[in-house]
Amino acid sequence: MPVPKRRAVTLSLCPHLTLPHPEERFPVLTLYSSAPLTATLAAAEGPDTGDTAWLLAATALVLLMTPGLALFYGGMVRTKSVLNMLLMSFVSIALVTVVWLLAGYSLAFGDDAFAGLIGGFDHLGLAGIGPQTLTGTVPTLLFTTFQLTFAILTTALISGAIADRTKFAAWLVFVPVWALLVYVPVAHWVWGPDGWISSSLGALDFAGGLVVEIASGASGLALVLVIGPRIGFKKDAMRPHNLPMVLMGAGLLWFGWLGFNGGSALGANGLAAASLLNTLLAGCTGLLGWLFVEQRRDGHPTTFGAASGAVAGLVAITPACGVVGVLGAAVVGLAAGVVCSYAVAWKFRFDYDDSLDVVGVHLVGGVVGTLLIGLFATATMTEGAEGLFYGGGLAQLGKQTVAVLVVAAYTFAVTYGIGKAIDKLMGFRASAEDEQTGLDQTHHAETAYDHGVLVSPMKGSNAS
Amino acid sequence: MKLITAVIKPFRLDEVKTALQELGVNGLTVTEASGYGRQRGHTEVYRGAEYQVDLVPKVRLEVVVDDADADPAIDAIVRSAATGKIGDGKVWAVPVETVVRVRTGERGPDAV
Numbered sequence: 001m002p003v004p005k006r007r008a009v010t011l012s013l014c015p016h017l018t019l020p021h022p023e024e025r026f027p028v029l030t031l032y033s034s035a036p037l038t039a040t041l042a043a044a045e046g047p048d049t050g051d052t053a054w055l056l057a058a059t060a061l062v063l064l065m066t067p068g069l070a071l072f073y074g075g076m077v078r079t080k081s082v083l084n085m086l087l088m089s090f091v092s093i094a095l096v097t098v099v100w101l102l103a104g105y106s107l108a109f110g111d112d113a114f115a116g117l118i119g120g121f122d123h124l125g126l127a128g129i130g131p132q133t134l135t136g137t138v139p140t141l142l143f144t145t146f147q148l149t150f151a152i153l154t155t156a157l158i159s160g161a162i163a164d165r166t167k168f169a170a171w172l173v174f175v176p177v178w179a180l181l182v183y184v185p186v187a188h189w190v191w192g193p194d195g196w197i198s199s200s201l202g203a204l205d206f207a208g209g210l211v212v213e214i215a216s217g218a219s220g221l222a223l224v225l226v227i228g229p230r231i232g233f234k235k236d237a238m239r240p241h242n243l244p245m246v247l248m249g250a251g252l253l254w255f256g257w258l259g260f261n262g263g264s265a266l267g268a269n270g271l272a273a274a275s276l277l278n279t280l281l282a283g284c285t286g287l288l289g290w291l292f293v294e295q296r297r298d299g300h301p302t303t304f305g306a307a308s309g310a311v312a313g314l315v316a317i318t319p320a321c322g323v324v325g326v327l328g329a330a331v332v333g334l335a336a337g338v339v340c341s342y343a344v345a346w347k348f349r350f351d352y353d354d355s356l357d358v359v360g361v362h363l364v365g366g367v368v369g370t371l372l373i374g375l376f377a378t379a380t381m382t383e384g385a386e387g388l389f390y391g392g393g394l395a396q397l398g399k400q401t402v403a404v405l406v407v408a409a410y411t412f413a414v415t416y417g418i419g420k421a422i423d424k425l426m427g428f429r430a431s432a433e434d435e436q437t438g439l440d441q442t443h444h445a446e447t448a449y450d451h452g453v454l455v456s457p458m459k460g461s462n463a464s
Numbered sequence: 465m466k467l468i469t470a471v472i473k474p475f476r477l478d479e480v481k482t483a484l485q486e487l488g489v490n491g492l493t494v495t496e497a498s499g500y501g502r503q504r505g506h507t508e509v510y511r512g513a514e515y516q517v518d519l520v521p522k523v524r525l526e527v528v529v530d531d532a533d534a535d536p537a538i539d540a541i542v543r544s545a546a547t548g549k550i551g552d553g554k555v556w557a558v559p560v561e562t563v564v565r566v567r568t569g570e571r572g573p574d575a576v
Contacts, residue, residue, distance in 0.1 A: 237515045239508065298509045308511060344511045357511060 048137035054268035055138050055146055061259025062149035066093055066156050068252025072307070073160045075245030076356050078238060080438025081164045082448045088159035088166075092175055096152045099176040101126055104151060105144045107180070108187040109135075116196030119188050136266055146263060147187070153260075154212045155179050158415075160356030161220030165230050165435045168443045170428045174223075174418065182219060182414050186407055187211050203403035204377060204385060204396070206275065207264035209319025209370040210407045217363020218408045219415035220354060226419035227429045229353030231436060238355075243303050250307035254283050257314045261321040274381065275321040279314060282321070282333030286313015289337025305341065312340035312361050316369030320376065323385070328376030335372065336365045367404055374400040465560040465576060466534040467526060471497060472545040472553040474523045483544035487536055489527055491576075497524040503551030522553060528560055530573050 070089035074082045096104075103124055110119035123129060126144065135143040155175050159166075189197040190205050197203050197210070205211060230238070240246055262276035290309025291301040313333030320332050344360035347353060354360060374397025377387035386392025422428050429435075434442035441447065472480060474496075481492065498519035505518040529537050534557055541555050565575040 237517070239510055239515055294509075294512075298512060298514075300509065302509065304510050341512065345513070348513065360511075 046132070047134055047139050048267070051137040051267040051269075052139060052142060054272060055142050055263055055266065058259035058263025059142065059146045059149055061256045062146065062153065062263065063093075063256075065149075065153050065253050065256035065260065066090075068249050068256055069153065069156055070249070071245050072249025072253060072311070073163065073356050075242040075247075075249060076160075076240040077163050078438075079241045079449060081440055082241065083444055083446050084168065084439035085159065085163055087168070087444065088171055089156040091172060092156035092159070093152050095172065095175045096155050096179045097148060099179050100148045100151050101144075104179060104184050105147065108184045109144070109147065109192050112188075112192065112194040116189065116192075116194050116199055118185055119192050138266065143266070147191075150208060150212060150260070151179055151183050151187070154183055154208070154216050157212070157216035157358060157362060158220045158223060161224050161354045161358040162227055163230075163355040164439065165430055166227065166439075167427055167430045168439070170422050170426055173422055173426070174428075177418055177422075178219065178415060181418060182215060182411050183211070186215050186411065189407075190403075197403050197406075201399050201403060202385070202396075203370075203399040204323050204373050204382065205319040205370060205403070206322035207261045207318045209316075209366045209373075210403055213315050213318055213362045213366025214370065214404060214407050215411040217359050217361075217366055218412040220358035221352065221363065222412045222416040223419045223428075224352050224354050224359075226416060226423055229351075230355060231432060233353040234348060234351075240304060243307075247303055247307050250310055254310060254314060257283070257318075261318060265322060271322055271381070278321040278324065278326065278329035279317055281326060282313040282317030282329045282336070283310045284313070285330045285333035286310055286316070286337035286340075289313070289334040290341045293338055293341040308344070308357070308361060309337040309341065312336040312365045315340075315362055315365030316372070319366070319370045320373050323373055323378070323382045324376040324387075325378050325381065328372070328378065328387075331376065332369055332372045336368045339368055340365050363408070367408075370404050371397065371400050374398070465528055465563060465573060466531060466557045467528050467560045468534060468537055468541070468555065468557045469524065469526050470541045470545065470553060470555040471499065471522050471524050472541070473547065473551065474521060476545045476547070476552075477523050477525070479544040480525065480541055483540040484527065484537060487533065487540055489529060489533070489537055491527065493526045495524045495526075497522045501551070501554070520551065528563055528576055530576060 066089050070086040073089065074085045077085045103121075105126065106121055106123035107119045110121070110123045112118075113120035126141070129140050129144070131139060131141060133140040155178060158178070159171070189195040190203075190211050191198065197205070203210075232238070257279055258276050261279040262272045265272035265275055287306050287309040290305045290312065294305045295301050313336050316332045316336030317329055321329065324332060340357075340361050343364040344357045346360060347357070352359075373387060374394070375387045375389050377385050377392065377396055378390045379386050379392075385396050387396050388394060419428060430439060430443070470480070477494065484492065498521055500518055500520055503520055505516060505520055508515045508517055525541075527537065538555055538557060545555075546552055562571060563573075563575040564571050568575075
């Protein structure tokens with residue numbers, strides 16, 4: 001999603017454009033009242049209304065992904081910490097929004113301040129940006145809001161790796177720090193003005209395979225290594241407590257993903273349509289791939305597998321949706337569904353408690369999708385870069401590989417540092433007693449499900 | 465008086481209830497229970513991770529009857545709960561010293 005240069009205005013009635021046969025056009029226009037004529041003239045100075053309308057809608061779609069993720073994750077944990085899981089996502093919305101508008105946007109999308117690594121301070125607190133300011137063909141205020149919803153989701157994704165055992169106060173500190181020190185630089189490298197990954201290296205990441213999926217996955221792994229496994233990992237049954245909730249969350253994610261990827265075209269155009277279609281398709285092939293493996297390996301296709309496979313396919317198509325064709329998208333989704341269905345078992349073999357498989361689905365799926373661009377990128381989508389199977393040789397695959405390695409290494413290392421610092425400062429992990437009782441009760445003084453008839457009388461109310 | 469306790473398969477509850485009603489047994493307490501006997505549990509798989517579920521869901525029902533009614537009641541439960549397959553459950557009875565109806569204060573067999 002590189003920031004587009006101001007697009008050439010193709011409106012036929014712009015006063016400064018020389019039209020070949022203006023007189024031929026007027027008879028057509030006189031069929032209408034003069035109102036559209038005025039509107040068209042005004043539009044030449046302002047945003048493209050079609051692009052703006054789509055991006056407004058897409059922004060709302062992406063925002064809904066975070067509550068969707070909350071349900072997706074919430075259903076996977078045990079009843080005693082489902083509220084904590086939901087809240088980790090919801091506070092991410094609140095915290096990331098504040099830091100993004102204060103500093104994140106400027107550092108990620110402000111003019112490059114140093115070697116393609118980070119943006120400047122020009123737009124702290126959105127300084128200098130008003131309703132008339134444009135990025136590409138849309139208002140900058142909309143562009144920054146759209147980007148904000150990405151930052152929120154990416155940060156919230158990490159919570160799945162450290163479910164059930166994280167001290168809530170530590171998460172509140174981690175979220176804004178991570179968004180600024182990890183998300184923002186990587187977003188600048190890939191999508192910011194003159195960011196080195198897009199400008200110098202030339203790796204492709206349409207909607208966030210590097211920035212969103214690999215960054216959150218590698219960071220999840222780093223935090224797991226800092227805080228350690230849940231008590232009873234590999235011993236106790238830790239079944240998902242509510243699979244309908246998981247499926248509902250996956251459905252909302254899928255729905256929102258159409259805005260995530262389709263909106264990344266930053267316009268209402270053919271590229272948006274192609275990205276949206278590729279996104280839908282990769283979710284489907286991912287779902288089928290995962291179910292196929294389950295049927296062969298475990299004997300039953302499961303609802304949990306279907307939800308996981310769809311998400312794996314969607315993860316993998318995120319970087320690729322705007323650079324591969326329909327066949328490419330089908331293969332990317334299928335590959336992710338199959339590979340991730342095996343990758344989720346690595347945590348048992350290598351002994352890291354990535355509780356809800358942020359590594360197995362997002363890191364691995366993100367790597368699959370980002371690398372497959374090197375094979376399936378097609379010039380009909382990229383207007384330039386081509387993958388191995390489309391006559392581009394190995395060059396693009398090489399660039400994709402470098403980008404994957406650097407982003408994974410940077411995000412892992414910095415997150416590990418942040419995690420260690422917070423752990424030293426205040427403890428990143430809840431006490432064993434709180435963990436065993438459940439974080440809902442100990443951290444939030446709430447219970448998700450009131451099954452019982454044994455209620456005690458009210459003690460008092462702060463509201464009165 | 466006797467307290468009859470039965471642990472049965474949940475989906476047989478309706479048959480057992482009907483059979484007891486036909487005998488004139490008018491009260492019944494039911495609890496959802498989990499446990500295992502010879503049936504053992506089953507395996508569930510989540511994202512490829514296998515879980516052995518040892519505790520099988522059961523229904524535990526309790527009923528207090530007059531001594532004379534105990535054997536027919538036990539027979540009725542056994543007959544109506546049986547499927548012939550492993551995991552059908554258990555029925556047992558123990559003597560009860562006294563029973564009081566809370567609303568009226570009646571004691572003994574009248575309270576049953």
